[in-house]
Amino acid sequence: MLRSTPTKQASPGVRVQVAGMHKSFGAFKALDDVSLEISPGELVCLLGPSGCGKTTLLRCIAGLERQNHGAIFMGSRDVSILAPQARDYGIVFQSYALFPNLSVEQNIGYGLAGSARDIVRRRVADMLDLVGLTGSEKKFPGQLSGGQQQRVALARALAPAPSLLLLDEPMSALDAQVREHLCTELRTLQQRLGITTLMVTHNQEEAMLMADRIAVMNEGRIEQYATPQSIYENPETPFVANFVGQGNWLSFEANGNSHAQVGALQLRLADTVPNRASGRLFCRPESICVNPVQSEENLFAAQMREVTFLGNRCRMSFEFDNLPGQPLTAEISARHLPSLGTAHIKVALPPHSLQVFT
Amino acid sequence: MRTSSLSISGVNRVRNVSRAEWGDRLFVIGGKVLLLISLAIALLLPLLAIFWRGFSEDAGQGGGLAAARDLLSSDNFHWLLGNSLRVSFSVAFIVVPLAYLFAYALQRTLIPAKGLWRGISLLPLLAPSMLPAIALIYLFGNQGLLRSLLTDNIYGFWGIVIGEVIYTFPHALMILLSALSLTDARLFDAASSMGASPWRSFHSITWPATRQAVFAAFCLVFTLTITDFGVPVVVGGDYQVLAIEAYKAVVGQQQFGRGALIGMVLLVPALLSFGVDAWLRRRQSASMSGRAQIFQPEPSKWRDGCYLLVVMLICACLLAVLGMAVFSSLVKFWPYNLSLSLKHYLFNETAGGGWLAYRNSLVLATCSAVIGSILIFTGAYLMEKTRGQTGLNLALRMLTFIPMAVPGLVLGLGYVFFFNLPENPLHSLYGSMALLVICTVAHYLTTAHMTATTALRQLDSEFEAAALSLKAPLYRHYLRVTLPICLPALLDIIRYLFVSAMTTVSAAIFLYSPDSILAAVAVLNMDDAGNVGGAAAMSTLILFTSAGVSLLLAWVSRGLLRRSQAWRQTAPSH
Secondary structure: OOOOOOOOOOOOOOOEEEEEEEEEEOOEEEEEEEEEEEOOOOEEEEEOOOOOOHHHHHHHHHOOOOOOEEEEEEOOEEOOOOOHHHOOOEEEOOOOOOOOOOOHHHHHHHHHOOOOHHHHHHHHHHHHHHOOOOOOOOOOHHHOOHHHHHHHHHHHHHOOOOOEEEEEOOOOOOOHHHHHHHHHHHHHHHHHHOOEEEEEEOOHHHHHHHOOEEEEEEOOEEEEEEOHHHHHHOOOOHHHHHHOOOOEEEEEEEOOOOEEEEOOEEEEOOOOOOOOOEEEEEEOHHHOEEOOOOOOOOEEEEEEEEEEEOOOEEEEEEEEOOOOOOOEEEEEEHHHHHHHOOOEEEEEOOHHHOEEEO | OOHHHHOOOHHHHHHHHHHHHHHHHHHHHHHHHHHHHHHHHHHHHHHHHHHHHHHOOOOOOOOOHHHHHHHHHOHHHHHHHHHHHHHHHHHHHHHHHHHHHHHHHHHHOOOOOHHHHHHHHHHHHHOOOHHHHHHHHHHHOOOOOOHHHOOOOOOOHHHHHHHHHHHHHHHHHHHHHHHHHOOOHHHHHHHHHOOOOHHHHHHHHHHHHHHHHHHHHHHHHHHHHHHOOHHHHHHOOOOOOHHHHHHHHHHHOOOHHHHHHHHHHHHHHHHHHHHHHHHHHHHOOOOOOOOOOOOOOOOOHHHHHHHHHHHHHHHHHHHHHHHHHHHHHHEEEOOOEEEEOOHHHOHHHOOOOHHHHHHHHHHHHHHHHHHHHHHHHHHHHHHHHOOOOHHHHHHHHHHHHHHHHOOHHHHHHHHHHHHOOOOOHHHHHOOOHHHHHHHHHHHOHHHHHHHHHHHHHOOOOOHHHHHHHOOOOHHHHHHHHHHHHOHHHHHHHHHHHHHHHHHOOOOHHHOOOHHHOOHHHHHHHHHHOOOHHHHHHHHHHHHHHHHHHHHHHHHHHHHHHHHOHHHHOOOOOO
16 A cells, blocks of 8 residues: 655654653652653654553653653754744644544645645645555545544654654554554555654554564653563563563572572573572463473473463463462464373473563 | 655744744733733623622712611511512422423423424523513503403512513523433433333433433522513512612612622522532533443333423413514504504604614624624633643633623623723723623623533544644634634524623613613613513514524524535544
C-alpha cells in the first residue's frame, strides 16, 4: 500500500533530549525524574501500564502539559517552556482528532496555511501519495475506515515537515487484524523519512515490532531503556521482566560461588553470585528444556500439570518433584507435544537462562 | 527533488508562529478577562446592589435593618408570603406529576404522533406568562365563555394557579424529558429476567434515575411561580403576592429599599433550591456508561392507550387556553359582538406602547440572540477548551451559574439599584435598549451556556492540541472547525435567547423607558388600562413571532444538517 515515492523529508530527524523531568498532578507523581535521549532518525517507544506516565511525558514534549521541572531539547534548541506552536513537531493522537467538517485534503493542508495555494496542493498530493490514499482528497474523515483515518492523521502530522513525530497510542483504535500490518507500514515509512519518532504504547508487541529502542516506564520512572532484544533477554528490573513477555520466578539463596538453592533443588548459575545472597531467579518459559535429548545441566524430574494449546506452540505448567506447590510454565513447540508421553517428565533450567535479581 | 516546495521557509514560519502565539494569547486571556468584566458588571454588581439597597437606611426608601424587621413582622407581609407560598406549592404539586406523566409518555411508551404532542406542550414557552392568564379571563372571567361552570370567580387563587400551571408546564417538561431520555436498556432486561414487574422496574430503575430531575423541576416551577407577576397582575384580583408587591414598591412608590428587601426574600427559595440541587447532583454519580444501550419500549395497547389519553387531555387544555387567547384577540367586542376583526391589532390607536413596543421587542430579541449567542458560545469555548488561567476559569464558571439561581424579577431590581445610581458612570445606559439587551443576555445566560458547554464537550478533546501542533492559531481553529461543527447548538442558543427576549417581562419591567418599551410590557400596560382585547392581541403577536422564528431557525438548522450530511455521518466500521 505504501508506494515507494521519491518523497523525502526536508528536515532530517532531530536529536531529542529530555532531562530531569518532574510532573505532578496534585499528590500524584506522573513523572519522577525522567531523562531520555533519542538519536536522530530513531524510533523510540514509551512502553508501560496505564498510569505509568508515558502519555504525560509525550504531552510534555508536545507542550500540551507543562512539566514542574526539567528541560527538553530538540537539537540544540531549548523548547522546555515554548508554546506547542513553536516546537516543530507533528502528532498523531489515539483518536486521530481529524477535523470532521474538513475534507481529507483540507485536514492535511491545515498546517500549511500561509503558503501559496499551489504549494499546498502539491504538498497535500505528495502526502496522500506517501500514505497511499491518493484519490481520497474530497472525502470526509467520517467516510474513511479506521486504518485510513490513521493514515490521514499521519499525513496531516507530516505535512508541515516537522523534525519530530509523536505518536500517542496510534494503533489502539484499530482491529487486531489491521494493527500488525499498519505497524510494519508505519515503521517502513518512518525509516524511509528518517524522522525522529516517539511513540507511546501499552502494547509490547507493537513496541517490539517497531522500536529501535524501548523505554519501559513504571510509576513515573524509566525502568529500562534499551533495544527490544535486550529488554526481552536481559530485563534489568523485576518490573521489566514481568511486564515484557512471560516468566517464572523462583526464590533462592546463594549456595557457593555460582550455585543457588531453591527449596530442595540446587541450580547452577551462569553468573557468580555473592555467597549468602538471596533473591529471585527469573526464567523465560521458552528457554526451559523439556525432556532434552542431550544431557543438560540443572535437569530434574517433574510432573506435567496442564497443557494449553496456542496453535504453533503449547504452554505447559509443571511442578518439580522436589519443589511441590510451585507450578512453573514452559513453552514448547506443538510438534514436540506427543513425544512427551506420560506426565512424568524431565525438565532442565539451563544456567544461561536463569537471570538473577537480588 | 522537490525540496524547495517541501521546506516551508524556516524564517517565515518562526515569524508566523510568534504572531499566532500573540494572537492566541489575546484571544484566550483577553477574551476571558473581557468576559469576567462583563459578568461583573451585568451580574455581580447589580446583585450586590440589592443587598446594599436593602440594608442601607436612606430615608423614604424603606430599607435598612429596622425596616426589614418591621416588614418581616407585619401582618401584610405574612399575608403576602402565605399567598405566594400557597400558590407556588400548589402549582409545583400540580405541574410536576403532570409533566412527569407527559414526559414518560413521550420517552417510554409507543404513543403515536409524539412530535405533535411535544410541539403543543412547548407552546406556552413562546408567549409571555400573561397570555394564559388573559385566556382564563375570557374563559372563566365575569363575561367568560365557560363562566357558568364555576361557582366562584376566576380572579384570585385558582386563577393564578391555573395560569401558572400552563406557564410553567413546558419548563418542568423539558427537565423531565431530558432526564427520562437517559436510560440503559440493559438494566430493564436484567430486571425483567429476574422477574420484576413493570412497577418494580419503575420503582428500582426509572425513579432513582429521575428523582433528582423531579426535584429540580419542582424547584424550578416553584421559583418561576413565586417570582412571576405576569399571571397575578392579570388574574390575581385582590389576591396579592410578593412579586407584585416588589413591583409596586419599586415602580409605584419608588421605595427602593423595600423592593430590595422583598427581592431578597424572593431570592431565598431560588438560592435554597439551587444549593440543594447542586448537592444532590454531586451525590448522584453518572448512571450512564458509554456502553449503555438505548431503551426501546415494547408495544402495549393498554398502557399506550392510557398514556395517549393523558397526553391528549393535557394538549387539549393547553390548546384550548392558547386558542382562546388567539380567538379573543380577533373578536370585535367581547362578549356582545363575536364577529372577527383585526381591530385589536390597531395598536397605534390605543395607549400602552403599540407597534413601537413590538418593534422594540424585535430589536431586543435579535440583538440579544446574536450578541448573546456569540459571547456565550465563545466564552464557553474559552472555558472548556483552553489550558491555564485556572483561577480565571473558576471565577467565570461560578459567575455563569449565578443567573440560574437569580429570578428575573430580582435581577431587574438589581439593575435598577445599580444602573440608576447617578454616581455610576454607566448611568446613561439606564432606560436604554442596550441595557435591556445586557439584562436579557445575563438573565438567560446559564441555560445557553450549558447548551454550548454540552455541545463543546462532545468534540474530541484533542482537536485543540492537534491544531496547535499544526501551528494554527486557536482563533482560526475556533472559526474554521469548532463553530461549523457546533452550528446546530449555536442556532439552538439563538432561538432560546430570541424567544426568551420576546416573552420576558420580569426583569424588563423595571428597565424600560417610553422609548424602549417592549411588547410584553405593553401587554401588561394594556391589561392594566382595561384593554384586555389589545393585551390578547399583543400576546398573540408575540406567540406567533416566537413560533415563526423558531420554525425558521429549525428549518435553517435542518438545511445545514442536510448540507453537512457528508461529514456528520458516522464512520463505517472498517
